[in-house]
Amino acid sequence: MNIIEFSDKYKDEAACVADLKQRRDLQVKECPHCGCTEFYWKGDKAMYECKKCHYRMSFKKAASWKTATCL
Numbered sequence: 001m002n003i004i005e006f007s008d009k010y011k012d013e014a015a016c017v018a019d020l021k022q023r024r025d026l027q028v029k030e031c032p033h034c035g036c037t038e039f040y041w042k043g044d045k046a047m048y049e050c051k052k053c054h055y056r057m058s059f060k061k062a063a064s065w066k067t068a069t070c071l
């Protein structure tokens, strides 16, 4: 992989994450651990963190995301 391919890939993944986050925000957000519905968005890790119990949830692993073609 050369630097151009790398930057192209990064750009695509970043765009993908941004798109997924936008769609994820429209889904029902409920902590599977405590049921809290408020989350912090951890942009650097592409994860949500529950405001109540600090449970971390990656939207990439959520069942509702299986149809995303870029994952």
Ligand SMILES: [Zn+2]
Residues within 6 Å of the ligand: 031, 032, 033, 034, 035, 036, 050, 051, 052, 053, 054, 055
């Ligand atoms: Zn929680």
